[in-house]
Amino acid sequence: MEMNDKMPKKPLNKQFFQQPTLELAKSLLGCLLVNETEEGLSAGYIVETEAYIGPHDRAAHSYGNRRTKRTEIMYGQAGLVYTYSMHTHCLINVVSAGIDEPEAVLIRALEPVTGIGLMKKRRPVDQMKNLTNGPGKLTKAMGITMEDYGRTFYERPLYISDGYSPTEIEQGTRIGIQNSGEARDYPWRFWVKGNPYVSR
Template identity: 85%
Template sequence: MNENITMEPLNNDFFQQSTLDLSRSLLGCLLVKETEEGLTAGYIVETEAYIGPNDRAAHSFGNRRTKRTEIMFGEAGLVYTYTMHTHCLINVVSAGVDEPEAVLIRALEPVKGIDLMKRRRPVDQIKNLTNGPGKLTKAMGITMEDYGRKFFERPLFISKGYSPDEIEQGTRIGIQNTGEARFYPWRFWVKGNQYVSK
């Protein structure tokens, strides 16, 4: 899978699909971040969909519009970062303008710049380097300063990767107090990949 990787931002057209379809389509794509320290990249192996005003687990539930969620009301393909328990998490804004939906990137398989990732986030086992939403942002140097960027432009972008053989689907993680929303099967992951979050 690692051979002949060409890291060029996907066209904006890629992001013009339903949130659930985008959640699946992102699996196998490369998330790339260029910094002064160097370039890091990893295959996206786990995502979660958050479908706006009617999804109690979404930050934009009830069309809640705050300084934090404002970017969700923008065009698909924008970067939505937010802080939770001191960790920065990264989402892909999806759906149309004024349809505040997003896809959380939950886990990556490291591909490029692994030594730099390990300096930022020392671990004993490489499988623990990027197997969670807060872990992958720290390893890749993704911060709140990336809020509002475009995933189809450098320095933080999504590039073509590979097509997973099999995708699994289940309930989202860590959203216990969200009523029926916690049962929605809106988490997707590459079957058998060791970097999927535990």
């Protein structure tokens, strides 16, 4: 059921994001990711996340406290928007942990809720389940770009709000990080069991 486009929900407060990264990765499941653009409002439930626990996680951009123009935002406060480009895709992460603790949660998949027509216009697909079932797919459908880097998830126009509590959460290894040594085996991917929009 679509939420009312005229009445977007309230963003979560900044305290919500101040939980340990693995806890945050689970807590984000079922939350609503909302983007208010000039084209209109689009929103979807977060159904899959991956945690990246900086300096000691070989798969994290901040491994070894690497600090670059791209990763600088990871050293900021929890709840900031970390977007980055991978191939031709923009991916979106929630900065987590404390200041100077460069950790983040990648949003991997969404279940579309509102503005589905707008999402399909941005990203035409034959099958609905392919609209937002991957980290590059969901940003395109939601109109999220590199210009969102550095925003906060607790203020409009791009924000996270209350959704639902999943009845069952599954966890396993992260995807697409084969060259990261032992880190590829960490079970730091979480998803809503049985949701058709989970990436795989």
